[in-house]
Every structure is written in C-alpha cells, then in structure tokens.
Amino acid sequence: MAFEQTNAAQGDPLLLIVPGLGNSGQGHWQTRWEETLPLCRRVDLGLWDDPHRNTWVNKINLAVDRADRPVVLVAHSLGCHAVAWWAEYERLSGGDALGKVIGALLVAPPDVEDAPIDRRLTRFAPVVQGELPFRSVLVASRDDPYMPFGTARTLAKTWGASFADAGATGHINARSGLGDWTFGRLLLNRLLPRPLSLDDGAAHYGAGQRRFIDPALRRLGA
Template sequence: MAHYLDLPPHKLAGDPLILIVPGINNSNPRHWQSRWERQREDCARVDLGMWDDPHRNTWVNKLNLAISRAERPVVLVAHSLGCLAVAWWAEYEQPSQGNPVVSALLVAPPDVDRPGTDPRLARFGACPRSPLPFPSFLVASDDDHYCQLRTARMLANDWGSRFVFAGTVGHINAESGLGDWTFGQELLGRLLREHRVEQDRLAPPLLRDAARQSRLAATP
C-alpha cells in the first residue's frame, strides 16, 4: 500500500473528489449513493469488487488505490460495510491529518462484532476503534437491523465522528425510500463548506483573496 506519512499537511490542493464507497452487493440504481453519483460531476464510485463476498484487505487495497489515483483532496461517502473499509483504511495507512482524505460521511455502519452477525460482516471485525484522522459525520437510524442505535453512538465516539440521528429509516438504503436523501446532501454540503473554510484559513493571504474573488465572480 502507498503511505501518506511523508506528505506535509495540506499538500493536496484543489476541489475535493467525492468517492462513493458502497457496502455489500454494491448500491443499486435506486440507492441514494447511485443517485448522487449520477447527479454530481465531482463524484465517483470506488469499484471494490467481490460485492457479494467481500474480502477486507482487498476492499482496503482498492479503496487505497482509488484515493491515491484521485491526486486531489478526497471526501469519502460510505454506506454500511463501506464504512468499515474506510475505518480499516485509516487503521492500516495512518494518513496524516487532512491528507489525502479531508472528511467523510459514514452512513449506517453495521455492528461487525455482534455475535451471530452475517459472516461476511464478521470478516471486518474486530472493528477498529481508533479516532479517524479527518472530520466525519456518522449517521444512524433507530431501527437499523444491522446495528443498534446505542452501538452506533459508541462507534461515533470512538472514531471521533459527529453523531447524526437520521430517524426511523431502516438501514438508510434503497429500501428506506429516501430518494435523493436531501438530509444526507445537507451533511455532505456542510463537510465541503468546512473544507473550504479550512483551506482559506491555511492559504497565504494573496491566494486566499484570489480564491474568494473567484468564488464571488462565479456566484450568479
């Protein structure tokens, strides 16, 4: 795997690429992840492969390859077991703060350590519990049969994620009937705005002013 420990903070520049990280069986066309991918030009899906029979290290390696090939800041949008691929990527790669992943939206992570869970999920246990080296939201439902709400809250605390309650919407997938999932889009928008603010804070004054003028000129 490639490592990012030798990258100075915020070396990667430019607008972030949004990488969609699905879970088991991929995300079908009705899934909000697929809808976002169709709607956004800054969005791409990670082809993890082995969708119905996932292998942890294979998924992590493929995620790592997609991140490194982006050659720009990355925002991860993961669902279900894809959240565990993200956590294991951070555990293995130990990336520096903000490089190359600047933030993540982690939706409905399953409890891979629960006794009797699907063996395909159990392959991703024991779940990493180290804080993630980038800002993140962890979104959960109170009737998700893959993870109890209190377990999701504890996981958010361990990962250093901001916990977000999504309501009573099952596994927050296509079967949840969320359509384009406007609430999730708002969370993603917040992560992108926070990244822009951080970039402005760190940029030299002349570059910062130029970036602001460019954004103002692009505003209708």
C-alpha cells in the same frame, strides 16, 4: 511525505463513494449522488457478494492515491468499516494517502462483532478502535436492523465522529426510499470547503470558500 496541495488539488474535492455488501444499485442514494454530484466517483471494491477486507482496503487506497485533489469518502454500511480499516492500515504504515482525505460521511455501519445480521460482516471484525485521522460524521437510523441505534452512537464516539440521527429510515438504503437524500447532502456539505446545492437533480457548488470546520458539526445528534 504529506500530501501537497497542488493547483489541481486546491479546488473542490473528489467524492469517493464506498458501498457495502452487494454494491449500491438503482434507487440507492449513493447511486443518485454518483449520477448528480460533481466530481463524484464510485470505488470499485469488487467481490461485492463475497467481501474480502484486505482487497477492499487496497481498492480504497488505490482510489485515494490516484486522486489529484482532496478527497471526501462517502461510505455506506460495510463500506464504513472498510474505510476505518483503510485508515488504520495507512496510519500504521505511514502511508501518504491519508493526507489527501479531508473528511468522511459514514452512513449506517453494521454490527460486525456482537450480533451481525450476516455472517459475511464478521470478516471486518474487530471494530477499529481509536479516532479516525480525519473529520467525520456517522449517520444512524433508529430502526436499522444491522446495528442498534445506541451501538451506533457508541461507535461514533470510538471513531471520534460527529453523530447524526437520520430518524426511522431502516438501513438508509434503496429500500428506505430516500431519493437524493437531502438530509445526507446537508451533512455532506459540512465536510466540504463550499456547499453543494440541495435541489433535486444535478447539484452544483455555491460561490466562495468557507473555513473548516463548522462548529455546528460537533453538535449534530447531541
């Protein structure tokens, strides 16, 4: 049965943070967002240094299933592949949770097949093939050591995601020194029913709803 929009679910979405290897510590934009964005919660995937694909997938599924409102997934690094595998498992099983997800921001997915920088990444191989069943934006850096820029662009096409160029920002992590990462919040806004403020510090939603989907989203990175 598809997810029904109850009164609680008709409001602003729940933002679920999905980190990668090692979790996202202090100074990481995901941690800043969790601290400053409304209705933002981290998925406790566990096994942060010894990732297990099915465990991570199950943790994502539990978090989405418990949501009483629409969900936007905000994934970084290996968390992007965890999201893709969760969507694939849900599609094959006909699960209800997929209907809750209205979008996903997929930031700096690593190579898990050809030349992974860390052997633990291969546990999420092969790459999920086919378009994700929800709108998504894949963000890549031009000097990410975990995945070549061209490969990231190809992955965006595979997953049916819009592609966004983050410039030369490394792995788009704490070492990148992005703070609240305004560019990322701008991209996130294109997945939300109404935009969040872009000022530093605690964010708030603007007044009024807008229709999905902003046509400019499809042109990002073109």
